[in-house]
Amino acid sequence: MGFLTRIWAIAWKDILAELRAREMVLSMFLFGFLVILIFNFGIEPGLREMNLVRPGVFWSAFIFAGMLGLNRSFAGEKENDCLQGLLLCPVDRAEIYVGKFLANCVFTIVMGFFVFIFFAALYNVDVLAVGFPLAVIVVLAAVGFSSVGTLFAAVSVGLKARDVLLAILLFPVMVPVILAAAKSSGVVLDGSGLGSAGLWLGLLLVYDVVFFSISVVTFEYVVEE
Amino acid sequence: MTPAPGIDEVSGRIRGTDPAEIEVKGLWKYFGHFPALRGLDLRLGAGRFLTVFGPNGAGKTTLIRVLSTQLIPSEGCVRIGSVDVDTDTTALRRRIGVISHNTFLYSNLSAVENLRFYGRMYGLEDLDTRIGDLLVQVGLKDRQEDLVAAYSRGMQQRLSIARALLHDPDIMFLDEPYTGLDQHASRMLREVLDTLHTGERTLMLTTHNLQQGLEMCDEVAIQVDGRLVYQEEVSRIDQAEFRNTYFECVGKGGGWVS
Amino acid sequence: MSVGSSEMQTLPSNPEPDRGRPLWLDILGITTVILVLVDLFGALLWVPREVQMGDVQRIFYFHMPSAWLALGPAFTVVFICGILYLWKKELLYDRIAVASAEIGVVFTTITLVTGPLWAKPIWGAYWTWDPRLTTTLVLWFIYVAYLMVRSSFPEGHRRARLLAVVGIVGWVDVPIVFMSIRWWRTIHPTLVSAQGMDMDPSMQAMLVFSLGVFTMLYVYLMVVRVGQETVASRLGRISQQIHIR
Numbered sequence: 001m002g003f004l005t006r007i008w009a010i011a012w013k014d015i016l017a018e019l020r021a022r023e024m025v026l027s028m029f030l031f032g033f034l035v036i037l038i039f040n041f042g043i044e045p046g047l048r049e050m051n052l053v054r055p056g057v058f059w060s061a062f063i064f065a066g067m068l069g070l071n072r073s074f075a076g077e078k079e080n081d082c083l084q085g086l087l088l089c090p091v092d093r094a095e096i097y098v099g100k101f102l103a104n105c106v107f108t109i110v111m112g113f114f115v116f117i118f119f120a121a122l123y124n125v126d127v128l129a130v131g132f133p134l135a136v137i138v139v140l141a142a143v144g145f146s147s148v149g150t151l152f153a154a155v156s157v158g159l160k161a162r163d164v165l166l167a168i169l170l171f172p173v174m175v176p177v178i179l180a181a182a183k184s185s186g187v188v189l190d191g192s193g194l195g196s197a198g199l200w201l202g203l204l205l206v207y208d209v210v211f212f213s214i215s216v217v218t219f220e221y222v223v224e225e
Numbered sequence: 226m227t228p229a230p231g232i233d234e235v236s237g238r239i240r241g242t243d244p245a246e247i248e249v250k251g252l253w254k255y256f257g258h259f260p261a262l263r264g265l266d267l268r269l270g271a272g273r274f275l276t277v278f279g280p281n282g283a284g285k286t287t288l289i290r291v292l293s294t295q296l297i298p299s300e301g302c303v304r305i306g307s308v309d310v311d312t313d314t315t316a317l318r319r320r321i322g323v324i325s326h327n328t329f330l331y332s333n334l335s336a337v338e339n340l341r342f343y344g345r346m347y348g349l350e351d352l353d354t355r356i357g358d359l360l361v362q363v364g365l366k367d368r369q370e371d372l373v374a375a376y377s378r379g380m381q382q383r384l385s386i387a388r389a390l391l392h393d394p395d396i397m398f399l400d401e402p403y404t405g406l407d408q409h410a411s412r413m414l415r416e417v418l419d420t421l422h423t424g425e426r427t428l429m430l431t432t433h434n435l436q437q438g439l440e441m442c443d444e445v446a447i448q449v450d451g452r453l454v455y456q457e458e459v460s461r462i463d464q465a466e467f468r469n470t471y472f473e474c475v476g477k478g479g480g481w482v483s
Numbered sequence: 484m485s486v487g488s489s490e491m492q493t494l495p496s497n498p499e500p501d502r503g504r505p506l507w508l509d510i511l512g513i514t515t516v517i518l519v520l521v522d523l524f525g526a527l528l529w530v531p532r533e534v535q536m537g538d539v540q541r542i543f544y545f546h547m548p549s550a551w552l553a554l555g556p557a558f559t560v561v562f563i564c565g566i567l568y569l570w571k572k573e574l575l576y577d578r579i580a581v582a583s584a585e586i587g588v589v590f591t592t593i594t595l596v597t598g599p600l601w602a603k604p605i606w607g608a609y610w611t612w613d614p615r616l617t618t619t620l621v622l623w624f625i626y627v628a629y630l631m632v633r634s635s636f637p638e639g640h641r642r643a644r645l646l647a648v649v650g651i652v653g654w655v656d657v658p659i660v661f662m663s664i665r666w667w668r669t670i671h672p673t674l675v676s677a678q679g680m681d682m683d684p685s686m687q688a689m690l691v692f693s694l695g696v697f698t699m700l701y702v703y704l705m706v707v708r709v710g711q712e713t714v715a716s717r718l719g720r721i722s723q724q725i726h727i728r
Contacts, residue, residue: 002348009345017333020372076331084295085329085388089346090318148652155645159635168631169649172624173656176663183667203663214655218648221569225296225641257637258723299640 003095010086010099015106017076024072025107032065032115040122050123055186058119059178062112062141067167069107070149073100074157083157083223093220097150101215104146112138125189133188137197140204141181144211148173151215154222173211180204244272244395244427245306245320247292252301254287254451261287263451264301269444271306272424276438277431279448280475285431286325288448289400292429293323305396319347322394326404328385332374336365336384339373340391347392359387363413379410386417397421399430403437415440435471439464447474508706515696515703522696530689533682539604544689546597548697549590550619554657557587557701558626562654565647574716575709577643580650581633582708584626586701591623614665621660625653638719 018025039057047053077083086096116134120127149170156165181204184197194201249267253260261284269275279285290296292303294314303310305317323329330339337356344352360366363383373381382402389397399418403411418441421428431448432438439445439459445467447455454474462470526544533540564580567573598616599609610616629649636642682690 005345006348009342013331013334013338013342016338017331020333076333079332080330081325081327082329082331084290084325084327085343086346087295088293088318088321088323088329089343090315090348091346092315151648151652155632155649156635161635165628165631165635168624168628172621172628172660173652175621176656176659179663179667199666203659203666207659210655210659211652214652218569218651221644222648224644255639257639258719260723297640 003092006091006095007099007102010096011102011106014073014076014100014103018072018103018107024069025110028065028068028107028111029114031068032061032111033118035061035064036115036119036122051190052186054119054123055182055189057123058116058185059141059182061115061119062108062138062181063145063171063174063178065111065115066108066142066145066149067163067170069111070104070146070153070170071163071166073104073150074153078158087223093223094216096223097216097219101146101150101212104150105142108142108146109139112142129191130188133194133197134185136194137181137185137188137201137204140201140208141177143208144177144204145174147208147212147215151219151222154219176203176207180207243306244425245308246271247396247427247429248302248304248307249292250302252288252291252303253299254284254291254296255299260299261451262291265448265452267446267453267456269427269429271427273444274422274428274442275430275444275446276442277429277446277448277453278433278435278438278471279431280433282450283448284451285448286400287451289323289325289398289429289431293321293398294318295323319392320395322389322392322397323400324386324389324397324402325400326402328373328381329388330373330381330384333372335372336360336369336376336387339384340388343388343391349392355391356387359390362390362417363387377407378405379407382406382410383413386414390417395425396427397429399428401432402430403432403434411437435468439467447471449474504710508710511703511706515699518696518699522693525689526693530686531683533686536605539601542597542601544693545697546594546601547690548694549593549597550615551694552697552701553587553590553594554615554619554622556698557583557590558622558650558654558657561587561626561629561650565650565654568643568647572640574640574643575713577646578709578712578716579705580646581630581712582705584629584633584650585708586704588623588626588630590697590701591619591626594619595623612664612668614661614668617664618657618661622657625656629653638716 036057039060043050043053043057074083077086087093113135116138117127119125149166152166152169152173155169156162159165180200184194184200184204187197187200188194247267247269249265252262252265252267254262263284265284265288267288277285277288287296291298292305292310294310294317298310306320308317310317331342334342337360340356340359341352344356349355357366360369363386365380365384365387368376368380373384376384382405386402402414406414415437418428418430422441428442430438430442442459444456444458445462446453446457447470455470522544526541530541530544532538560583561580564576564583568576568580595616598613598619602611603609629646632649633642633646636645
């Protein structure tokens with residue numbers, strides 16, 4: 001099972017490098033917190049329809065903070081031309097994709113966790129009651145986000161307008177993920193179980209499968225010169 | 226029929242890999258509309274050491290990158306060991322090592338972690354022993370746990386050499402490897418090249434330092450404007466005269482110089 | 484000094500005077516212009532007034548064909564050409580794709596402008612989050628991003644590869660976006676109910692005619708655009724050769 005070793009080596013390398021640097025992960029958290037805070041000031045406090053609004057606040061923060069992490073994903077490879085070093089190895093390009101995708105998933109999920117804690121504190125969410133269902137939604141959303149995100153991050157790497165272009169490319173494609181995640185977490189936060197959000201979870205799952213597959217197949221075309 | 230790879234006890238080399246000859250015909254490489262390589266022809270026998278000289282912008286780096294499978298040729302034929310680079314590129318990459326002025330090292334990982342990572346990418350056995358030996362060879366054993374970010378340029382290049390040798394490639398490309406090296410690292414690089422230059426590996430080096438380039442090679446070539454305009458056995462040339470030949474080629478900028 | 488190869492052009496030593504555009508293209512162009520004028524006349528003056536909505540409804544004869552062309556053929560061509568390029572590595576597919584993407588963005592913009600113009604008098608709001616129109620908006624962003632990627636890279640195979648991948652991902656996303664928005668809208672009370680239009684035979688005929696004219700416009704613009712790209716590419720090559728001694 002050589003490819004599993006290699007995929008894990010790539011994912012672990014990304015995670016290790018990030019743990020050492022610590023700068024990007026910290027920025028992601030802080031940015032996520034800030035987005036929630038800013039939204040908070042934009043919305044009337046004690047709003048009766050707060051329940052309708054708060055999922056949107058959380059997922060907006062999630063997406064914006066997630067973007068920071070995606071940019072980091074290939075920035076490290078640009079330094080010292082490491083991406084070339086990696087491409088020189090006898091490694092299937094799809095394996096490189098899966099490894100980077102896994103690392104991005106991990107960062108996004110961890111970020112989602114911390115941002116949720118902050119969000120729960122500000123919006124008086126009963127963490128114990130909704131924690132598990134929301135974790136499921138966060139994982140599904142993170143997978144969808146990281147799948148296309150890793151692919152598009154590789155497209156925009158090395159460009160001067162890298163950050164902007166990645167956002168412009170990614171946000172429209174993310175619409176189903178944001179919709180489904182916001183809807184299903186709205187249902188959960190209002191007290192119903194995961195079952196009531198079945199339709200949206202199904203959509204997330206389909207999205208994840210479809211775009212992960214497409215990304216695995218097309219990554220080599222993006223990364224070869 | 227190549228036997229399964231494993232470490233040969235006597236030579237320390239990975240079994241089952243023989244040096245390969247390099248054959249290039251009519252190689253063009255475009256970046257947008259700009260042709261960095263313009264119909265380049267090259268032949269290098271197995272186990273030989275070629276140094277390619279050329280001014281900046283001649284396309285030496287592009288040539289190395291195409292030959293080492295980093296870039297896809299726009300046109301032309303590149304064969305390494307009688308195998309077209311388009312077919313089975315993965316197997317070919319197992320045999321190729323590259324030392325460039327970029328180190329391909331991850332700054333936030335230690336030397337050992339970097340080597341371990343690449344070792345896993347190449348699917349090497351007995352990794353820790355190999356890493357240990359290589360670090361001793363490049364003189365970095367005592368700093369092996371330090372992050373690469375803490376290394377000087379010379380140390381980084383030495384580690385890059387270790388990285389390139391990790392999978393014991395039988396074809397090596399060195400793209401201006403002396404750039405930015407201090408005396409210590411330069412000397413070490415020369416020593417390493419000496420041990421590599423045994424006929425068991427095919428080596429190709431690019432540089433614009435005439436003296437360093439002529440020291441060890443079997444053949445020399447001059448690249449100007451995306452083409453080789455001169456290729457000759459080093460034994461047949463007068464090293465003093467070569468300087469004049471070089472400036473003549475670069476000045477002419479196009480035609481073949483005999 | 485020859486630099487020739489199959490893909491490269493040797494500089495002609497004695498270029499024949501070139502007519503430029505072929506005759507059939509000019510005929511196609513003039514026919515298209517005439518038909519567009521006929522379409523304008525027909526939609527704005529000839530076809531009878533719709534009973535419930537009044538004259539505003541006439542915008543539909545431009546809105547619907549634009550929407551159909553944008554959501555349907557224009558971006559599907561981008562998708563198919565992307566796959567064809569990755570398979571065959573012919574730059575022609577890339578040129579067809581970019582032409583279709585550009586024209587698609589134009590038609591999408593027309594749809595997005597005519598839709599709200601029509602919605603405001605009829606339903607009282609410019610934007611109604613109607614699934615089709617909202618999907619069209621997302622589509623607009625996807626393909627504008629496609630064009631931005633295009634302008635960020637120099638011409639060549641690398642850019643063609645990147646665009647092919649973006650085009651494939653974008654096209655697969657559109658149906659998913661549409662479904663997600665549709666489910667979203669069925670849960671919330673909709674401001675707009677389904678199309679309430681009475682269409683008599685002459686109006687149906689007008690719609691079909693308009694659809695045909697817009698399709699012809701698409702085809703003509705495609706031919707012109709692909710031709711432009713081909714010539715531009717050749718020009719780039721030649722000017723590059725002139726710089727090499």
